Amino acid sequence: MHALEVKNLVKTFDKLVAVDHVSFEVPEGSIFGLIGRNGAGKTTTIRMMMSIYLPDEGEVILRGVKVGQEFKNKVGYLPEERGLYKKMKVNDILLYFAEMKGKSGRTIQKKADEYLKRFELYDRRLSKIGDLSKGNQQKIQFIATILHDPDFVILDEPFSGLDPVNTELLKDIILEMKQQGKVIIFSTHLMEHAEKLCDHIVMIDQGKIILKGALTDIKTEYSQRNVSLICDGDISFLTGNPIIEKISNFGNTTGIRVKETIHTQQLLKLLVDNNVTIKKFDANDISLHEIFLELAGRENGKEAFNV
Amino acid sequence: MFNYRVMAIIKREIREKLLSRTFIFMTILFPFLMFGGIGIQFALHQDEANAKVAIVTENAPLTQSFQKELLTSDVMKSGKLSLMFFTMNRPELKNYLEEKKKDLLEGQITGVVYIPLSSLKDKRIEYYSKTPTNLALSRKLEGPINKVLIDSYFSNKALSPSELDFARKSLDFSGFKVSKEQNVKEEGYGNLILAYIFSFLLYISLLVTGQMMLQSVIEEKSNRIVEVILSSVSPKELMTGKIIGNAFTALIQMAIWISPIILIVSTTLIALPPELAFGITLMQIGYLLINFALGLLIYLSLFGMMGSIFDNPQDAQAGMWPIMILILVPFFIALSMMENPNSPIANIAALLPFSSIMVMPIKMTLVEVPIWQLILCLFVNILTILLVFPIAGRIYRVGILITGKKPKWSEVIKWLKYRY
Numbered sequence: 118m119h120a121l122e123v124k125n126l127v128k129t130f131d132k133l134v135a136v137d138h139v140s141f142e143v144p145e146g147s148i149f150g151l152i153g154r155n156g157a158g159k160t161t162t163i164r165m166m167m168s169i170y171l172p173d174e175g176e177v178i179l180r181g182v183k184v185g186q187e188f189k190n191k192v193g194y195l196p197e198e199r200g201l202y203k204k205m206k207v208n209d210i211l212l213y214f215a216e217m218k219g220k221s222g223r224t225i226q227k228k229a230d231e232y233l234k235r236f237e238l239y240d241r242r243l244s245k246i247g248d249l250s251k252g253n254q255q256k257i258q259f260i261a262t263i264l265h266d267p268d269f270v271i272l273d274e275p276f277s278g279l280d281p282v283n284t285e286l287l288k289d290i291i292l293e294m295k296q297q298g299k300v301i302i303f304s305t306h307l308m309e310h311a312e313k314l315c316d317h318i319v320m321i322d323q324g325k326i327i328l329k330g331a332l333t334d335i336k337t338e339y340s341q342r343n344v345s346l347i348c349d350g351d352i353s354f355l356t357g358n359p360i361i362e363k364i365s366n367f368g369n370t371t372g373i374r375v376k377e378t379i380h381t382q383q384l385l386k387l388l389v390d391n392n393v394t395i396k397k398f399d400a401n402d403i404s405l406h407e408i409f410l411e412l413a414g415r416e417n418g419k420e421a422f423n424v
Numbered sequence: 425m426f427n428y429r430v431m432a433i434i435k436r437e438i439r440e441k442l443l444s445r446t447f448i449f450m451t452i453l454f455p456f457l458m459f460g461g462i463g464i465q466f467a468l469h470q471d472e473a474n475a476k477v478a479i480v481t482e483n484a485p486l487t488q489s490f491q492k493e494l495l496t497s498d499v500m501k502s503g504k505l506s507l508m509f510f511t512m513n514r515p516e517l518k519n520y521l522e523e524k525k526k527d528l529l530e531g532q533i534t535g536v537v538y539i540p541l542s543s544l545k546d547k548r549i550e551y552y553s554k555t556p557t558n559l560a561l562s563r564k565l566e567g568p569i570n571k572v573l574i575d576s577y578f579s580n581k582a583l584s585p586s587e588l589d590f591a592r593k594s595l596d597f598s599g600f601k602v603s604k605e606q607n608v609k610e611e612g613y614g615n616l617i618l619a620y621i622f623s624f625l626l627y628i629s630l631l632v633t634g635q636m637m638l639q640s641v642i643e644e645k646s647n648r649i650v651e652v653i654l655s656s657v658s659p660k661e662l663m664t665g666k667i668i669g670n671a672f673t674a675l676i677q678m679a680i681w682i683s684p685i686i687l688i689v690s691t692t693l694i695a696l697p698p699e700l701a702f703g704i705t706l707m708q709i710g711y712l713l714i715n716f717a718l719g720l721l722i723y724l725s726l727f728g729m730m731g732s733i734f735d736n737p738q739d740a741q742a743g744m745w746p747i748m749i750l751i752l753v754p755f756f757i758a759l760s761m762m763e764n765p766n767s768p769i770a771n772i773a774a775l776l777p778f779s780s781i782m783v784m785p786i787k788m789t790l791v792e793v794p795i796w797q798l799i800l801c802l803f804v805n806i807l808t809i810l811l812v813f814p815i816a817g818r819i820y821r822v823g824i825l826i827t828g829k830k831p832k833w834s835e836v837i838k839w840l841k842y843r844y
Binding site: 170192195203205218 | 428429432433436440643644647648649650651652653654655656657658825
């Protein structure tokens with residue numbers, strides 16, 4: 118059984134279709150990535166999952182039941198645009214968020230202290246939020262998201278604005294939560310994060326799903342017909358060749374997709390016959406980045422993914 | 425509706441507002457400001473009473489009768505008013521005015537009342553002064569002067585003294601215009617003061633609490649914190665919590681403000697002079713508070729709605745004039761009732777949505793209001809809440825998530841139909 122099922126969600130703002138018949142399933146105990154570039158519809162999808170927006174069509178099913186307040190109680194949500202009450206004290210705001218989820222008392226205070234220590238913010242627990250640096254405010258917000266021990270954690274662009282040390286800390290905590298059997302859903306436009314963390318992904322572009330499934334399956338499927346090539350020499354003769362489906366220039370490397378799996382050997386032969394100096398010919402490697410660019414279109418992709 | 429989520433929000437709002445500097449300042453300082461204001465006005469009145477007025481008539485007997493009447497009238501009792509009497513005709517008056525121009529301008533002489541012979545027939549008298557619009561003075565002199573004019577008018581006609589008394593009486597009576605008001609005055613001049621206090625307190629409280637609500641919604645919206653909160657609670661719960669939290673704080677503030685009045689009414693600790701006695705019962709104060717609580721729910725819904733439409737305070741200030749009108753107009757109606765509590769406008773406004781919040785308690789303080797009207801007023805306000813709250817809620821839940829461009833009113837109306 119799936120932990121969460123998103124069925125046929127549609128959301129339109131005026132004339133813009135922000136989310137266009139999106140369906141996917143989030144398996145139990147998985148880290149689920151919602152990827153796509155800015156404005157693709159990730160946040161709108163997440164907001165509908167959180168019942169912040171009501172969908173025009175479709176529904177979200179939590180373990181067989183339509184989501185409602187029960188889901189809100191079980192979820193920890195970190196929105197893309199962070200915000201806290203500037204005048205409240207760190208400790209107060211953590212307890213306030215937990216209280217809205219129905220958790221209060223000594224256990225929560227103890228947990229808050231633990232997390233604050235872990236994020237090296239314990240000495241600031243009585244400071245006002247407004248006196249904290251932006252990065253520290255983000256950390257507080259993350260603690261507030263997970264303090265009530267939610268079954269589901271939804272993180273919208275959790276890594277944006279974090280320094281490398283804290284990015285690693287966040288990744289550790291995400292993996293830890295996975296081990297505790299929690300479902301983690303996060304959205305990102307940074308493919309490396311998704312690639313390193315996710316079990317399952319959904320790729321959204323212009324409100325539509327363009328790819329979904331287990332990350333390993335996807336990679337296998339795409340890598341079999343994909344060759345990552347670094348070479349010297351003119352390879353323009355390949356264009357129009359019947360075994361080639363697509364050639365994508367990524368700068369250093371060229372990604373070539375052949376029509377059938379067996380065509381990779383023919384491609385190698387073709388290159389050697391045409392006196393191309395091959396430096397790297399990898400017939401079993403493709404990054405999520407490449408898959409995305411291939412699917413979402415390279416021209417637009419380039420500006421969105423300067424990473 | 426009152427689940428732990430709403431309670432958490434209410435608690436936070438109350439804590440934040442009660443401990444805020446604005447709240448503490450307002451609660452402590454406002455009464456001082458208000459009574460200070462009243463004190464200054466009182467002082468100004470005192471100052472005005474220190475007047476020197478010349479009474480000028482056209483013949484000696486008339487001057488004498490004015491002298492006799494005025495010097496023995498109540499007006500002189502305070503000792504602040506000094507009168508001079510002259511007999512002059514019009515050209516002489518002109519010279520006199522020319523001569524005393526400097527004194528008049530410098531205030532040595534407050535004014536000159538000229539009572540020509542013609543006034544015996546048409547009652548037109550003239551008042552020369554730097555400030556001829558000084559109503560306080562003319563009102564004081566009006567009665568005695570009128571009396572003399574009546575006396576002399578009827579003395580030529582063969583009337584018995586009792587007939588004269590009768591004629592005089594009726595004219596005196598008309599000088600006070602509204603008979604009921606005289607009743608009120610006899611019972612307690614204090615209620616007029618109370619009515620003033622109540623109207624200012626209600627007005628200021630609605631304004632300040634509304635502003636605070638507005639700021640707080642805008643803060644949540646522009647800070648984007650609202651999205652985090654909405655991951656735990658529904659927009660309706662959030663709005664309900666905020667409205668109740670803010671209303672509660674305002675109610676506490678109001679209770680603190682009127683606690684001296686409650687103390688005066690319910691105990692004998694502080695005794696006021698009889699002419700200042702407050703003719704109000706604890707029940708009426710309770711009614712005022714209940715009515716005010718309903719009003720807060722209505723107005724705070726509207727202020728919350730406004731806050732959700734705009735995402736910065738400047739736009740919000742510019743865009744909230746419709747609500748300001750809904751507060752200002754009842755306030756002015758309430759003030760106008762000090763003059764005439766039974767005016768038709770006041771009677772209607774006391775039962776209309778929005779205006780009844782301020783007008784009804786003031787009316788109740790000034791005159792007897794039938795019980796059915798008091799109940800109807802509460803009923804109207806509850807109905808208004810039931811009407812305003814869902815509309816405000818629909819706009820709020822859309823508005824708080826929309827940032828960027830300032831929306832047009834036509835768009836806001838469209839929000840009402842949105843499915844969110």
